[in-house]
Amino acid sequence: MPLAKIDLRSDTVTRPTPAMRAAMAAAEVGDDVFGDDPTVLKLQENLAGILGKEAAVFVPSGTMSNQIGVRVHCSPGDEILCEANCHVYNYEQGGFAQLSGVVARPVEGEYGVLRLEQLAGLIRPDNAHYVRTRLVCLENTHNRGGGRVQPYDEVERICAWAHANGLATHLDGARLFNAAVASGIPAARWAQHFDTVSVCFSKGLGAPVGSALSGTREMIDRALRHRKLFGGGMRQVGVIAAGALYALEHHVTRLAEDHANAQRLGDAIRAIDGLELRPEKVETNLVIYRVDPRLGTAAEFSARLKRHGVLISAFGGQLMRAVTHLDVSDADIKRAGEVLREAAREAAGQATSQPATGAVYA
Numbered sequence: 584m585p586l587a588k589i590d591l592r593s594d595t596v597t598r599p600t601p602a603m604r605a606a607m608a609a610a611e612v613g614d615d616v617f618g619d620d621p622t623v624l625k626l627q628e629n630l631a632g633i634l635g636k637e638a639a640v641f642v643p644s645g646t647m648s649n650q651i652g653v654r655v656h657c658s659p660g661d662e663i664l665c666e667a668n669c670h671v672y673n674y675e676q677g678g679f680a681q682l683s684g685v686v687a688r689p690v691e692g693e694y695g696v697l698r699l700e701q702l703a704g705l706i707r708p709d710n711a712h713y714v715r716t717r718l719v720c721l722e723n724t725h726n727r728g729g730g731r732v733q734p735y736d737e738v739e740r741i742c743a744w745a746h747a748n749g750l751a752t753h754l755d756g757a758r759l760f761n762a763a764v765a766s767g768i769p770a771a772r773w774a775q776h777f778d779t780v781s782v783c784f785s786k787g788l789g790a791p792v793g794s795a796l797s798g799t800r801e802m803i804d805r806a807l808r809h810r811k812l813f814g815g816g817m818r819q820v821g822v823i824a825a826g827a828l829y830a831l832e833h834h835v836t837r838l839a840e841d842h843a844n845a846q847r848l849g850d851a852i853r854a855i856d857g858l859e860l861r862p863e864k865v866e867t868n869l870v871i872y873r874v875d876p877r878l879g880t881a882a883e884f885s886a887r888l889k890r891h892g893v894l895i896s897a898f899g900g901q902l903m904r905a906v907t908h909l910d911v912s913d914a915d916i917k918r919a920g921e922v923l924r925e926a927a928r929e930a931a932g933q934a935t936s937q938p939a940t941g942a943v944y945a
Contacts (some may be wrong), residue, residue, distance in 0.1 A: 594906045756782045880900060
């Protein structure tokens with residue numbers, strides 16, 4: 584009998600709950616390109632209200648939402664300032680360059696956190712030789728930063744500086760609701776500092792598909808034109824918007840359960856020789872850890888875990904990322920910790936059995 588799998592690869596692997604499926608099946612629909620889909624309209628209105636914005640637009644993916652956000656604020660020859668490990672810079676194929684003729688100036692943060700002092704002085708002079716610095720992008724929570732919640736006071740400082748210097752601000756808030764639940768700071772308080780905010784419904788909130796961009800009504804009117812250009816015009820899309828709407832109404836506060844499970848998994852990893860949390864503190868639902876080379880590469884250790892029924896992604900040469908979500912139970916986390924411990928023990932045993940001259944685990 585095959586092993587039951589515990590899937591910690593991402594919070595995007597969640598499946599709609601029965602209640603969410605029922606809401607999707609019952610959704611009232613219309614043609615969204617004509618602005619006639621009542622479920623989409625309700626979703627957009629509700630999200631804008633939650634974030635304290637005038638309007639929002641529903642899009643298929645977080646990548647599209649971020650790239651529309653860049654396009655709203657920038658023109659060809661403009662520059663964005665962003666953290667070097669952020670999603671916009673690393674995981675969207677340089678869409679800002681391909682789609683909008685914009686360049687990025689990445690700045691290395693500490694587990695995804697930038698300080699104002701790192702950005703001050705980076706605005707280009709008004710000179711025909713230079714690109715025009717136009718936009719600051721932040722990510723909260725930060726994916727490659729191990730689910731790090733941005734320090735609120737620093738976000739406030741950076742955005743105030745940006746606006747005082749004529750720059751726009753965009754938040755990649757794919758996991759903004761994780762940040763809100765973990766910090767106790769409402770999503771609207773985070774969002775108030777940004778001209779546009781992107782959020783994702785298909786990660787921790789558990790919807791099958793969809794993201795949204797929010798901002799002023801004038802910005803969202805422009806965003807609708809860019810959505811059409813980027814291929815995001817949709818028709819009877821209420822059937823998926825209903826899943827996002829259900830997630831927004833029912834799955835936000837339960838994110839605390841994912842955070843608690845992630846902390847339990849982090850505790851288990853701390854106790855395993857050869858595994859090291861990066862960063863040490865687990866703040867939300869992402870757990871990144873380093874695999875000691877004597878246990879193999881991250882890809883090799885991931886394959887070893889898979890044979891035991893636990894799926895965790897390799898996140899670089901020696902880094903792995905585990906993500907908790909609504910389809911992972913307390914019992915799953917306990918079992919995952921046991922499998923991690925056993926896999927590390929197995930790998931260490933194989934490493935010590937290698938000839939002294941072997942370089943496999945060096």
